[in-house]
Amino acid sequence: MAMNPRHERAVIRKILAGDRAAAEELVRAHQPSLYAYMLRMTGRPEVAEDVVQEAMVRALTNLHRYDPRFRFSTWLFTIAKRLHVNAAQRLAPSFDSDVVAGAGEKAWAHQSTVMAEAQITGVRHDALKGALEALTEDQREAVILFYQLQWSVEQIGEYLDCPVGTVKSHLHRARKRMRDVLEQKASESTAVREAIA
Numbered sequence: 001m002a003m004n005p006r007h008e009r010a011v012i013r014k015i016l017a018g019d020r021a022a023a024e025e026l027v028r029a030h031q032p033s034l035y036a037y038m039l040r041m042t043g044r045p046e047v048a049e050d051v052v053q054e055a056m057v058r059a060l061t062n063l064h065r066y067d068p069r070f071r072f073s074t075w076l077f078t079i080a081k082r083l084h085v086n087a088a089q090r091l092a093p094s095f096d097s098d099v100v101a102g103a104g105e106k107a108w109a110h111q112s113t114v115m116a117e118a119q120i121t122g123v124r125h126d127a128l129k130g131a132l133e134a135l136t137e138d139q140r141e142a143v144i145l146f147y148q149l150q151w152s153v154e155q156i157g158e159y160l161d162c163p164v165g166t167v168k169s170h171l172h173r174a175r176k177r178m179r180d181v182l183e184q185k186a187s188e189s190t191a192v193r194e195a196i197a
Helices: 005-016 020-042 045-061 072-090 108-133 137-148 153-160 164-188 190-196
Strands: none
Touching (some): 005 020, 020 072, 108 164, 137 153, 153 164
């Protein structure tokens, strides 16, 4: 549930005045998109949860430092990014995820279908993981923010502290690099070629 800027500024004023309900509203408005972003950046749900929780606590604790000339989400995501960098120094990033949970509970007749679908999903996931890992950090962030969170190039530019043209360049180069990596993987593996077809 996105907040319009005027309402968001009013909520922030209430929080600064000590309104706990306003703090909960702000958290509810930003937590899902921040978690989705951090999950993509870290590839680890437990790390993403920790980073998001710590980022929200730090943002609320230091809300008096927030500059309302800028978007709150930009400030919050910057806090989370710094926390992610610290976490990444402690833990090597991993983009693993569970492909199929509970496949063993299916009837034997359907297991082969489920396993085949899981394998295709896993191959797609691994191919995309490899393509994302091949990007620079700025390119990966731009791709995640633009395609997953549907941020505008202007908002991404504000967040990355770079011109809109640079964001467009990151996205263009990222798409090309990902396409090259996926095509290379497809030429090396029939399973990848079938999964991304």
